[in-house]
Amino acid sequence: MVRQAGFPTGRSRSTQAERALxxxxxxxxxxxxxxxxxxxxxGARLYELxxxxxxxxxxxxxxxxxxxxxxxxxxxDDNLGVxxxxxxxxxxPVSVDVEAGYSGCLDGLSETxxxxxxxxxxxxxxxxxxxxxxxxxxxxxxxxxSAQADRIAAARQAADRAGVPLVINARTDVFLAHxxxxxxxxxxxIDRGNTYRSAGADCVFVPxxxxxxxxxxxxxxxxxxxxxxxxxxxxxxxxxxxxxxxVARLSFGPRPMRAALHFLRAMAREWLATGTYSxxxxxxxxxxxxxxxxFTPGDSRVx
Amino acid sequence: MVRQAGFPTGRSRSTQAERALxxxxxxxxxxxxxxxxxxxxxGARLYELxxxxxxxxxxxxxxxxxxxxxxxxxxxDDNLGVxxxxxxxxxxPVSVDVEAGYSGCLDGLSETxxxxxxxxxxxxxxxxxxxxxxxxxxxxxxxxxSAQADRIAAARQAADRAGVPLVINARTDVFLAHxxxxxxxxxxxIDRGNTYRSAGADCVFVPxxxxxxxxxxxxxxxxxxxxxxxxxxxxxxxxxxxxxxxVARLSFGPRPMRAALHFLRAMAREWLATGTYSxxxxxxxxxxxxxxxxFTPGDSRVx
Numbered sequence: 001m002v003r004q005a006g007f008p009t010g011r012s013r014s015t016q017a018e019r020a021l022x023x024x025x026x027x028x029x030x031x032x033x034x035x036x037x038x039x040x041x042x043g044a045r046l047y048e049l050x051x052x053x054x055x056x057x058x059x060x061x062x063x064x065x066x067x068x069x070x071x072x073x074x075x076x077d078d079n080l081g082v083x084x085x086x087x088x089x090x091x092x093p094v095s096v097d098v099e100a101g102y103s104g105c106l107d108g109l110s111e112t113x114x115x116x117x118x119x120x121x122x123x124x125x126x127x128x129x130x131x132x133x134x135x136x137x138x139x140x141x142x143x144x145x146s147a148q149a150d151r152i153a154a155a156r157q158a159a160d161r162a163g164v165p166l167v168i169n170a171r172t173d174v175f176l177a178h179x180x181x182x183x184x185x186x187x188x189x190i191d192r193g194n195t196y197r198s199a200g201a202d203c204v205f206v207p208x209x210x211x212x213x214x215x216x217x218x219x220x221x222x223x224x225x226x227x228x229x230x231x232x233x234x235x236x237x238x239x240x241x242x243x244x245x246x247v248a249r250l251s252f253g254p255r256p257m258r259a260a261l262h263f264l265r266a267m268a269r270e271w272l273a274t275g276t277y278s279x280x281x282x283x284x285x286x287x288x289x290x291x292x293x294x295f296t297p298g299d300s301r302v303x
Numbered sequence: 304m305v306r307q308a309g310f311p312t313g314r315s316r317s318t319q320a321e322r323a324l325x326x327x328x329x330x331x332x333x334x335x336x337x338x339x340x341x342x343x344x345x346g347a348r349l350y351e352l353x354x355x356x357x358x359x360x361x362x363x364x365x366x367x368x369x370x371x372x373x374x375x376x377x378x379x380d381d382n383l384g385v386x387x388x389x390x391x392x393x394x395x396p397v398s399v400d401v402e403a404g405y406s407g408c409l410d411g412l413s414e415t416x417x418x419x420x421x422x423x424x425x426x427x428x429x430x431x432x433x434x435x436x437x438x439x440x441x442x443x444x445x446x447x448x449s450a451q452a453d454r455i456a457a458a459r460q461a462a463d464r465a466g467v468p469l470v471i472n473a474r475t476d477v478f479l480a481h482x483x484x485x486x487x488x489x490x491x492x493i494d495r496g497n498t499y500r501s502a503g504a505d506c507v508f509v510p511x512x513x514x515x516x517x518x519x520x521x522x523x524x525x526x527x528x529x530x531x532x533x534x535x536x537x538x539x540x541x542x543x544x545x546x547x548x549x550v551a552r553l554s555f556g557p558r559p560m561r562a563a564l565h566f567l568r569a570m571a572r573e574w575l576a577t578g579t580y581s582x583x584x585x586x587x588x589x590x591x592x593x594x595x596x597x598f599t600p601g602d603s604r605v606x
Binding site: 034036040041042043045046047050051052060063064065066067068069070073085086088089232233234236238239240242252254255256257258259260261262263264265267268269271272274275276277279280281285286287288291292293294295296 | 337343344349369372373376388537539541545555557558560561562563567568570571574583588591597598
């Protein structure tokens with residue numbers, strides 16, 4: 001629980017509570033909340049400078065920067081160490097991805113939530129079990145809805161004890177665990193969403209493998225009595241369409257990181273294949289000075 | 304000097320010495336050594352999987368992932384913490400960028416080198432003073448050649464004490480500090496290169512602002528009695544041309560990271576501007592499973 005030396009957030013608890021309330025309010029419109037996902041400080045600052053109102057982390061992305069596969073293989077210390085740095089360097093609200101909570105018991109989960117708040121974050125994602133990730137495979141079993149409700153209630157209580165109205169984003173992996181969208185799975189996602197909302201969640205996150213159509217999205221938004229969070233994929237309707245369908249928040253998971261890695265790979269393959277470096281062209285890149293200026297040491301937000 | 308818990312390199316000192324010798328030999332041809340620069344484990348693994356024979360770090364890139372501008376503003380602990388993780392996850396030699404050595408005195412520099420070796424790296428970059436970075440501005444003054452020679456000699460002695468034939472890449476910032484290439488500057492770069500070689504450097508790194516022409520490159524390669532390292536930029540001749548001109552090694556500094564950030568920015572701007580996500584298209588990206596497989600926990604190299 002000791003604050004990491006050199007990374008004070010520079011914000012008091014009451015300010016953190018205010019930021020949490022402001023973040024919660026962003027889910028009420030007008031318009032959909034675009035929540036881009038970062039895996040390091042550079043990306044988080046980039047998002048902030050581009051005008052995003054808040055930023056989320058991606059546990060899978062952070063894990064890969066540190067050398068771990070996804071799925072709580074990295075420790076919570078590693079995960080929150082990156083979150084803490086991000087919080088220290090951006091002024092917008094930060095929501096952290098702590099996967100399934102890094103503990104199977106309620107006491108352990110409460111401790112995780114206390115540490116999330118201590119890191120300076122004002123929002124958290126909590127999954128109901130399947131570690132299929134976003135767009136991946138190898139799903140596990142989902143927790144029983146009542147068991148996950150107990151976990152969400154414990155998380156809420158832990159946040160209350162810390163005095164921070166943490167925005168709890170309850171993620172149900174119904175579609176990741178079971179693949180194709182069906183009438184039954186849609187019903188299950190809605191039921192789980194409402195159960196989690198009643199247990200204390202602020203919003204409900206229903207990631208899919210890209211096969212949620214507009215009719216299903218509208219049914220989810222209508223059926224779940226809480227702001228609905230979807231994940232962006234190649235077949236996801238555009239933001240204006242999602243807004244018309246009643247979606248409150250759109251996040252990206254590790255997909256932007258994988259797209260950036262794909263870009264890096266294409267760049268590296270050119271070096272090897274033809275011995276040229278066309279993607280380094282300065283006119284199409286960021287300058288040394290521009291990136292450095294993102295991190296001015298005198299920046300009051302990081303003192 | 305305590306090895307960071309959880310990140311054993313799994314290699315003995317003698318193996319590290321063997322790797323250092325293998326890395327040194329890569330500078331002798333045939334062909335130019337392409338040394339791509341990484342700022343986290345994901346990128347380093349990507350380079351390794353693409354077939355690069357060795358990998359370098361970029362201090363400016365690492366700094367920005369952690370929230371610092373370039374120029375030894377992050378601490379050596381932070382810098383080497385990332386290097387240590389990279390070394391633990393790749394089997395190819397790793398050369399680390401410790402800027403100007405993180406100390407103005409010889410004892411401090413020796414301690415830096417001891418810690419570089421303790422991190423598992425087998426190569427190091429040492430600059431002669433200007434903190435202009437790669438392609439940037441605001442240069443500082445260069446150290447006197449004899450003072451930098453003393454530092455290189457101290458670094459060599461520190462490596463000898465550790466029993467590792469560390470590949471010392473002596474960087475001269477003549478062209479970064481003074482801008483445009485001239486006859487005098489070319490002479491100075493050659494003289495500095497030879498002075499540093501005599502002091503114990505294995506190779507000489509002459510980054511430029513993109514204005515080194517083929518004639519100047521050939522003059523550098525001919526004039527410096529050590530393998531010559533250049534940095535890739537938009538106007539740099541292709542690898543086959545550099546080989547013909549006698550260049551031994553080509554690195555990239557923070558430029559690939561900035562290009563990747565530029566790609567991320569373009570992606571984010573599309574989300575904001577049109578509410579679409581075309582750059583996330585899975586057919587053009589890496590899959591969740593593919594990236595996870597880079598970091599299998601059972602990987603013998605990280606146990």
